[in-house]
Amino acid sequence: MRIAGTGIGQGVATGRVALMPEPLATPSDAQSTIGVEAEKARSVESLGRVARALEERGATAGGTARDVLEAQAMMAEDPTLSDSIDELLGQGKTAERAVSEAFAAFRDQLAAMGGYLGERAADLDDVAQRVIADLLGVPAPGVPELDEPFVLVARDLAPADxxxxxxxxxxxxxxxxxxxxxHTAILAREKSIVAIVGAADALSLDEGQTVVVDAAAGVVVADPSADEVASAEARIAERAALVDAPATPGALADGTAVPLLANLGSSKAAQAAADGGAEGVGLFRTEFLFLDAGGSAPTIEEQRAHYVELLEAFPGKKVVVRLLDAGADKPLAFLNDAHEENPALGLRGLRALRVSEDILREQLTALAEADKRTSADLWVMAPMVSTVEETEYIVGLSKELGLKTAGIMVEVPSIALMADKVFETADFASIGTNDLTQYTLAADRLLGSVASFQDPWHPAVLRLVGEVGASGARASKPVGICGEAAADPLLAVVLVGLGATTLSMSPSALADVRASLARYTLDEARRLAETALAASGAAEARAAVTAALESLKETHS
Structure with a gap:
């Protein structure tokens, strides 16, 4: 049996299944026997204990995990949730039942929003389970403790776990x-855990059943044959050798340099990425700094401190910071929380920042101040740019506020087709393949029913990448790739053949992509790109390039 899902990274593993315990049952709706004030004291104490425990786990884990768990701790003591719990306690409910109902109602609100906030609904479930377990005096459901290594199978996994x-x-x-x-996927990437998420039939697996988990293919193979296990074990050994090998600068077989950069969402993860072989940062996402700030934007001083920490990890190296990309799946109350029928096509990215230019100016000022205090090579870029006029606006404002290198993200087909005009103003362009694919194929990247369209191998997407690459070459301006497509070792070679000069990805993907690039010359990469462009669809492009590689292997041997 084969179970399909979304693979995180390129790893493979084989072992026996261990199923995650089922969550605690919904507390009884029986009336409290100890009174409102006593129940309120119980709930406050439990919420506080859980918040402190999450903070302690975060401090132990460090990196992105610390940010995630600190955010969960804030959920446990959120004033809105506390007010809701108190209201339910006033109706005579027990603390266990009030916590369950209050968190469930807030969870449903987040789930209905979809996107980034929808993904956070599972985090609320975990906090509620921990509080209820604390109130009941029982262990919170968690990862099973077994003597032998295992493949963990769960409905979802809490960030704390x-x-x-x-x-x-x-x-x-x-x-x-x-x-x-x-958050399961985000933390799995950061910790280089072999993972497949969204595998709908995963819970049909049995305790102790042997499986091969192939993240590269996005497939779980149940009851694999001896040959399939042997193949997986050979790949595990090969990848271990890659990871353990000394990190070298990214380059093709003919010596053509292709710097490999890191995608980061937190300044706290910068040093680990640098230690892991990243040659700089190709995408620093600043929206998480704003999302965690509460009801108002972080101050210039608060932002500057984060940016300095980031830049200090990469002295003398390129660090590309994306300006606040709010809207769509990441609405902010102080920027653009108005309801929109189709937020992916609405007031997001640079469009939202222009409406609240004070926030944009403060961010650019904080970046310029951080740049003066460090030796990194800071570049800034604006998200969701769709016109040449927008390009001229953001590059001009960035330079006015003291930033020396300013560019744009190419996520919209219109700006890809106008790339020659873009490079008359912008110092560089960075292609966000996730959104570029979404807008080219008219398929919401957060909507499971059209997930099959969200494939950057599609020749229509690759043609747009090629347009930008060719325009960048004519203007002698850099073209980066900062979408998840860059983390695909095979597609990375094609993207370089289309004109990409740098690739940026999750740090855990660096070793695989570095090894893949080193196998091919620039001429071979260009021929593979032509092969992909000649295909009629995404699957056909991938298959054609795979077949072409077999011919290249014979030539090399």
Whole structure:
């Protein structure tokens, strides 16, 4: 049996299944026997204990995990939730039942929003389970403790559990729920855990059943043959050798340099990425700094401190910071929280920043101040740019406020087709393949029913990448790739053949992509790109390039 899902990274693992315990049952709706004030004291104490425990776990885990768990701790003591719990306690409910109902109502609100906030609904479920378990005096459901290594299979995994997984015991992670932007996926990438999320039939696997988890293919193979297990074990050994090998600058077989950069969402993860071989940062997402700030934008001083920490990890190296990309799946109350029928096509990215230019100016000022205090080579770029006029606006404003290198993200077909005009103003362009694919194929990247269209291998997407690459070459301006497509070792070669000069990805993907690029010359990369462009669809492009590689292997041998 084969179970399909979304693979996180390029890893593979094989082992026996361990199923995550089922969550606690919904507390009884029986009336309290100890009174409102006593129940309120119980709930406040439990919420506080859970918040402190999450903070302690975060401090132990560090990196992105710390940010995620600190955000969960804030959920546990959120004033709105506390007010809702108090209201339910006033109706005579027990603390357990009030916590369950209040968190469930807030969870449903987040789930209805979809996107980034929808993915956070599972985090609320975890906090509620921990509080209820504390109130009942029982252990919170968590990762099973077994003597032998295992493949963990769950409906989804709480951030607090993912952050502290024992990597000597957990060979791989498979979830039936979640997507590529869930905290499970984010933390799995950061910790280089072999993982497949959104594998709908995962819970049909049995305790102790042997499986091969192939993240590269996005497939779980149940009851694999001896040959399939042997193949997986050979790939595991090969990848281990790649990861352990000394990191070298990214380059093709003929010596053509292709710097490999990191995608980061937190300044706290910068040093680890640098230590892991990243040659700089190709995408620093600043929206998480704003999302965690509450009801108002972070001050210039607060932003500057984060940017300095980031830049200090990469002295003398390129660091590309994306300006606030709010809207769509990441609405902000102080910027653009108005309801929109189709937010992916609405007031997001640079469009939202122009409406609230004070926030944009403050961010650019904080970046310019951080740049003066460090030796990194800071570049800034604007998201969701769709016209040449927008390009001229953001580059001009960036230079006015003291930033020396300013460019744009290419996520919209219109700006890709106008790339020659863009490079008359912009110092560089960076292609966000996730959104470029979404807008080219008219398929919401957060909507599971059209997920099959969200494939950057599609020749229509690749043609747009080629347009930007060719325009950049004519203007002698850099063209980066900062979408998840760059983390695909095979597609990375094609993207370089289309004119990409740098590739940026999750740090865990660096070793695989570095090894893949080193196998091919620039001429070969260009021929593989032509092969992909000649295909009629995404699957056909991938298959054609794979077949062409077999011919190249014979030539090389």
């Amino acid at each position: 993912t952050a502290l997984l024992d990597l000597d015991k957990v060979l791989a992670l498979v979830t039936s729920d979640g997507g590529p932007t869930s």
